Amino acid sequence: MIAELKKTTEGKMQKSIDALKNDLAKIRTGRAHTGILDHVQVEYYGSLVPINQVANVTLVDARTLGVQVWEKPMAAKVEKAIRESDLGLNPSSQGELIRIPMPALTEERRRDLTKVVKGEGENAKVAIRNLRRDANNALKDAVKNKEISEDDERRTQEEIQKLTDKYVAEVDKMLAQKESELMAV
Secondary structure: OHHHHHHHHHHHHHHHHHHHHHHHHHOOOOOOOHHHHOOOEEEEOOEEEEHHHOEEEEEEEOOEEEEEEOOOOHHHHHHHHHHHOOOOOOOEEEOOEEEEEOOOOOHHHHHHHHHHHHHHHHHHHHHHHHHHHHHHHHHHHHHHOOOOOHHHHHHHHHHHHHHHHHHHHHHHHHHHHHHHHHHOO
């Protein structure tokens, strides 16, 4: 039972880290990366699909993305979807290739994005701490129901605390990396 609890808790903590990675990938820095367009939806024969299902997204250079559509009539729809997204990007068509230059960020915008990054990190830490609390409550219930001993409970709580510390440190590392990425000119 204890091993199962630790395994599920660690799995959920890892999912919190993965969710933070996805959230941080959506925060735009001055550099181009293909993941920035992942959540852009394009209308494709009556249904909305992610852009990577109708086109190939590549890096042209450090500040420019290239979108190569697979079907020529889709180019206008893809360009419109990118323009109307909340990313503030201005794509330009060159035949079948859509070029998307990444505008440079102002100092004020960089500071605002740093605050957003810190908020996302704090949310991830709260989620990890909530998982620790849930695991500890499950241990207390197990002791109450005489399923495990108090010594086992204490030992397992220490192990869960170590897991929590490990994942919080990973969140801090990811935040520091993203902040340095944002503040780099």
